[in-house]
Amino acid sequence: MDWSKVLANIPPQAKEAEVCTQFVPHLLEALGFSEKERLPQFSTGAGNDCVDFAARKNTSDDVFLFTRNEPDLLIEVKGRFTNAGGAINLTENSHQYVSTREQLKRYLLSPKCKSAHWGIITNSSHIQLFRCHDKVVTPATECIELTEENITSVVNHIKNLIEDTPRCLTVCVYNNKGGVGKTTTTINLAATLVTQKKKVLLVDFDSQRDLTKSLGLEPSSVKLSECLTDNSLDIRSAIIPFKLTQKSGKSNKVYRVFDVIPADHGMEAFTHQTQSRIQKGAARLRDLLKPFANEYDYIFIDCPTQWLFFSKSGVYAADAILIPTRHNDLSSLQNAARVIQEFILNDVKKIRQDGGPIALPIFFNGSPADGRSIDMAQKEIEQVIATAKTVDKINLVPYFFPKIKPGDMNKTVFNLPDYAVVASSAFARVPAVYKHKKVLEYYLALAREYFLNE
Amino acid sequence: MSDFDNVGQLMCLPLDAIQPSDSYSAPSEYIVAAAAASLLQTGGHNWIPLIVEEAGDYAYRAITNHFIYVVAAHAGLEEVWCLVIKSSPTDIEQARILAGEVTPKVNLTTASRATITSVLKYLASQPGTSLKSVDVTISASKIAAEDRSNWQDFAPIAKLKCGITKGKKLDEFASAFYLSPPPPPPSPPSTMSIKQASKQEILERLNYLVIHKIDGFGTVDPEKLSELIVNADRSKWKSLNPITKMNCGINTAKVKTLKTLFTL
Known part of the structure; x- marks a missing residue:
């Protein structure tokens, strides 16, 4: 994955829709999810709530894209800027970070997402992985600012974590x-x-x-x-x-x-x-x-x-x-x-x-x-x-x-x-x-x- | 340093978790054997610790006091008392200096006459030194009198006729010193015509030469010189030589430098 090319293609003031098309597909690819293993706008089963992306590995008799059930990973995406042009700051403990984190937690605990062990929040400038164990959602990484220099190691680290979900x-x-x-x-x-x-x-x-x-x-x-x-x-x-x-x-x-x-x-x-x-x-x-x-x-x-x-x-x-x-x-x-x-x-x-x-x-x-x-x-x-x-x-x-x-x-x-x-x-x-x-x-x-x- | 690691703490570590030095050689077999006997006589608790850094998870690397590792191994001990230090090049260097394993270097860019004298005396007293014939007082005086602030290496010393000549002597001298010259000056302002330049433009270029002490411009007053140039009848100048007659420290050598920033 040529991350410098991916990052260069994301407009500095990218809106959520641009992050969804220019960044998240590459991220899911790098995390090991093929096109048939991911879904955009996944309905969580709680009212009209939809999480931006859900993903799960296929099995021999179950293709996630078709069966649309039991996701393992949810991704809540934000833009670098709002549609109105305001900057979105996902630095840990910022107001927008807290509300995005709570949004992801809500999705992870929703009826159709109970199988999900992992959740990511990202706006392509920042990324954080969370782990969901029964009802407890805990951070699995810090909220990391992505740069051309660290993105490969950050994504690899996240991949290693989600490929080895602890039971405990x-x-x-x-x-x-x-x-x-x-x-x-x-x-x-x-x-x-x-x-x-x-x-x-x-x-x-x-x-x-x-x-x-x-x-x-x-x-x-x-x-x-x-x-x-x-x-x-x-x-x-x-x-x-x-x-x-x-x-x-x-x-x-x-x-x-x-x-x-x-x-x-x-x-x-x-x-x-x-x-x-x-x-x-x-x-x-x-x-x-x-x-x-x-x-x-x-x-x-x-x-x-x-x-x-x-x-x-x-x-x-x-x-x-x-x-x-x-x-x-x-x-x-x-x-x-x-x-x-x-x-x-x-x-x-x-x-x-x-x-x-x-x-x-x-x-x-x-x-x-x-x-x-x-x-x-x-x-x-x-x-x-x-x-x-x-x-x-x-x-x-x-x-x-x-x-x-x-x-x-x-x-x-x-x-x-x-x-x-x-x-x-x-x-x-x-x-x-x-x-x-x-x-x-x-x-x-x-x-x-x-x-x-x- | 926190309660969640061992940095700064005296730890009793398994000998097989410590990677010993690959360059140290003990003074002699009999000293090691006798020291091991002494260590065993007192219950195997080494009061002078081996200095180690954390090399990984439950793995350590000996940094200094290597003699203790050799003695503990000779005594057949399974554990050795160690002081765990921070794993940064400067902290490791400091530990080696304080253990007397490495001679600390002195900054020659800023060293005083007394410091230079002291270092030279130490060097000249070392066995097998090539600096024995050097007159320490004279050499130190000559070096101290020089403006060393911009020295990029030790080559200027060989030109001072202070007894420290290029080769073995200079190498030995350099082993005890380092230099911290200022970073190279930023790229110069663009060249422009001296006849058309405003006072501000002249001042900007002179300031560049003065601030970065280029070719002896450190002693020139840029305000005064730019004032003199602006007030001179520059239209008839056929070269920059009239500046040498303004009695403000500009000679023909400095005119050569001015030519890098000014045309006619």
């Missing part, structure tokens, strides 16, 4: 404030996803070993702390299955619920000497979990509070961060803002340079549906958002009030009720969702809110 989404459950129910959330959310036929791995990356202990597990002969320092060990050997026994008539049946990489005593005894043997520091855990990319649907990492080695590792290894808060613990709300602003956006995201990780909107863990305390929490959130906007010029609204839309100031925060019931179940070494139907329903709602695209 890695989620770190984290808040810098303790007592928000991170471990309980991790266990029950995992157990709930298992009921939805998802294969799940839990990583207890907290030296206090709460998750490991509450499930009554012990580490295997190969320990996580050893895998951090010894590159020759196989992390798979550190996995312990969490099993439950169910009475079936007169006999007992043993079910493998999910897999766990338990925390071990070596993590408690973390010293400077140990850290000096962890190559890549807090980036090591991400590498350790790479072999599981195609073995699980979800990996959940349970992290301690405090922005130190363990939590930094968990956040760095994740595609998305789930942040539990307590409505009556204002500090947990302030700390959630800190996690999003300082730790995710200003630290890890800048170092990773692959667009990730993202913060999912916060939720209240164990709160009443409404009442005075919820009003107070809402006011505190408004204060947190206002401070971030004036002091740091960051818009935290989507992270705290995700349901707010233009013209609809819906300030509902997702609420997971009955925290007390769930917490008490920890002593029984059985996830509460398997003991109380009501609790399972609550957690299913949480899973649907954040993860499941049904």
